[in-house]
Amino acid sequence: MATKDAGKRVTDRREQILDEAQRLFLGHGLEAVTTRQIAQAVGISQPSLYAHFANRDAIAVELCIRAFQQLAQRLGEVDASLTGANRVRELCLAYIAFGLEQPAAYRVAFHADIAVDDESGMHRGLEAGISAFSILREAYADIIADSARAELAAQSVWAGIHGLVSILLTRPEFPFADLRQLVDAHLDRLLAADRI
Amino acid sequence: MATKDAGKRVTDRREQILDEAQRLFLGHGLEAVTTRQIAQAVGISQPSLYAHFANRDAIAVELCIRAFQQLAQRLGEVDASLTGANRVRELCLAYIAFGLEQPAAYRVAFHADIAVDDESGMHRGLEAGISAFSILREAYADIIADSARAELAAQSVWAGIHGLVSILLTRPEFPFADLRQLVDAHLDRLLAADRI
DNA sequence: TCCGCAACCTATCGCTGATAGTCTATCAAT
DNA sequence: ATTGATAGACTATCAGCGATAGGTTGCGGA
Structure with missing residues (x-):
């Protein structure tokens, strides 16, 4: 006791x-x-x-884990009844919404430079990030049978939506188009390859 | 004298x-x-x-300008005889190559947090960035007649390739697919909308 | 009762970006 | 030729940073 x-x-x-x-x-x-x-x-x-x-970095790692967990939770809240390309699009929208609504968390997750463990080449924040990414990967497994192609597609889409969030967060002063139009156009473009 | x-x-x-x-x-x-x-x-x-x-930031701003100028120069070296979608793809390849070969310059350009000028809401590094982006914008003006749509397309593609470079630079520990395959798949996906 | 340990404290370290105040060499004007 | 201003450099120093050393306290178990 x-x-x-x-x-x-x-x-x-x-x-x-x-x-x-x-x-x-x-x-x-x-x-x-x-x-x-x-x-x-x-x-x-x-x-x-x-x-x-141990040091300030160790706190940052824990916050990185939290940020990825919050991202994973947000993606987990996407309507599970959706399937195929529709589900992917909703996942992307949820991802972008999270990034724009929680900019500090997103930056900790993706932009903070945190030293990796020497032996594993990773830190626990990255593991949390991979598990968040898995949600998108599994959604693509539903669309593309070939697992290698599905993995490539998922990584490409992830990079694509990350790019939009990242540049909006780090260089918001650039003369971007209207946010809704830009998000729509970006998802249309990025997901055009998955059209039936 | x-x-x-x-x-x-x-x-x-x-x-x-x-x-x-x-x-x-x-x-x-x-x-x-x-x-x-x-x-x-x-x-x-x-x-x-x-x-x-004035301070350390002022040095960083100048280096940000240099980084964007180098990026613009790299994009400017792309074969000018190419037109339409082919030119866009080569610009994207040059962009990605620059980011991966000059990671520190790319990070200064896009990830360094540099205070913007109070009145203009910008700093000179951002102006240099916009001028680099203009090369891609003009290439899209060749493909898409509607200027608003061309602008959206250029910004979307920019965000898309930035995302790939950004995530490869800041989170290289993630289990990414083979680089060549990933770049090819990403450009195929990102530029599929521009196919003739 | 005493030991050991976990958690806390104060004091301090080396390093960082930045400021104050002084000295010197060069150039323009008298 | 002499003077005055200016640009550019110096030393000394500041407050704040992350991190470490070493001592103190209080509680649970032998």
Whole structure:
């Protein structure tokens, strides 16, 4: 009981740090938030963070995981009764909506430069990203029988919608066309190959 | 004469700083390079940089301009005798090649967060970016008569190829398909709408 | 009762971008 | 030829950053 409480307290503080870090990151952007700000928001001293995380990057990795999980959840909410190309299009719309509505989360997921683990060549945030991507991959398995072709299609479409979200987020000052028209035109173009 | 010499000397030092900064940025990435490293490479003290640039961001803006100019030059080298969809495809290939061969330049151009000017809502790097994009826009004016539709198509294709380059650069650890296959599949998909 | 450990603290490190204040060499005007 | 202004460089220094060292406290188990 007491042991469990102690363990729980540690977990809670870790989660509390991540909650505050996420809140600050979403509000001010990844690079702008300092460890001292996070610590102050939690109500502990700045060095105390290092009892829970190896370094600032480790916090960023956890937030990267959260961001990909939120993306996966958003994609998971897409109407499961849809099939084929219709489902792919709705997944793309959900993806773009997530990116534009949660720009800070999207940037943590895709633009933050986070060191990968030396042996695995990955970090846990990337694993979460792959699992989010799998939703799109499986939707394409429904459309294209050849699995290699389905994989290529899914990666291409992913890159395509990522490009739109990415450039809208990082260079919003460019003279883009009307957002709805641009999204529609982009999806029409990107998914034209899957027309029946 | 003497005045001109003095003016020239200033310009040279500015250019020298930018040259060294570019060399360091390309080698070590944007965030990794410090003002002291730049100053040391030039052979002056770190505060002396601030006689030539308002701050570190101002140097980044100039390098952003250079990156876009290099991209524009690369696109300008595409065979001018090509027309229509063939020209668009070659432009896309050149774009992707530039991004993958000059990752640091591409990141400065598209991923570096550089404050925009308050009144104009832009910075000069963005203007250079727009002029690079214009090459693709004009190629689409050749294919699609309706100028609004041509603009939408060009922006969509730009976003599409940017997405592939961007994700390959920022998340190379993802299990992507073979690069040549992926690029081919992506361009096939992205440009399918322009088939005659 | 005492031990060990987890979590916290203060103090401090080296490094960063940026500013203040001074010195010097060059050029234009007297 | 002498003066005054200016450009460009310097040293010294700042506050803020991520991170580390070392000591203190309080609680659960032997």
